[in-house]
Amino acid sequence: GEDVEQSLFLSVREGDSSVINCTYTDSSSTYLYWYKQEPGAGLQLLTYIFSNMDMKQDQRLTVLLNKKDKHLSLRIADTQTGDSAIYFCAESRGDDKIIFGKGTRLHILP
């Protein structure tokens, strides 16, 4: 199959870490991306990782890539109310197109 799959919902308490998981199917993926979509807005690129990397860290964001299991995760440390959004996992396979998952809606509990 060609799907990028991710769970639809995640609830996390403010101040805790959020971990959003994603699986993809194409072993030829070159880049993997995380996008954030806030209400009424377009998709904003958060971070991306090249397929020969295992990990990338950018401030509160940590991306982990397990190529063997075709598993990608996004960890948000010290989750804040402003992190409430839909997070999309996406992969590029060397051409112009990017394949998106259906998005994970992150809900922050007080």
Added chain:
Amino acid sequence: DAGVIQSPRHEVTEMGQEVTLRCKPISGHNSLFWYRQTMMRGLELLIYFNNNVPIDDSGMPEDRFSAKMPNASFSTLKIQPSEPRDSAVYFCASNQGPNQPQHFGDGTRLSIL
């Protein structure tokens, strides 16, 4: 720097009317993408252009939909005639080429009554 600019932000029209959505990509970007987002289907790629040439229009739902890119700084997505099931948020995105991140506009929220 200006990002991808889409207009209008909102469009409400009656079924049967022609709808035209507009997009200005980021200057210097070679590829432009049109997406549709709904709750049921998520984000769907409709068509994309490279250097103003349509490359893949396999996601265009039917003949009622058409897209053009007359120059590097402008593209349109047209629906004629529109139907209620076309109601969705339509996004335009652009990038510099293969494997480069796509940058999205804020979308056009289309409601067909």
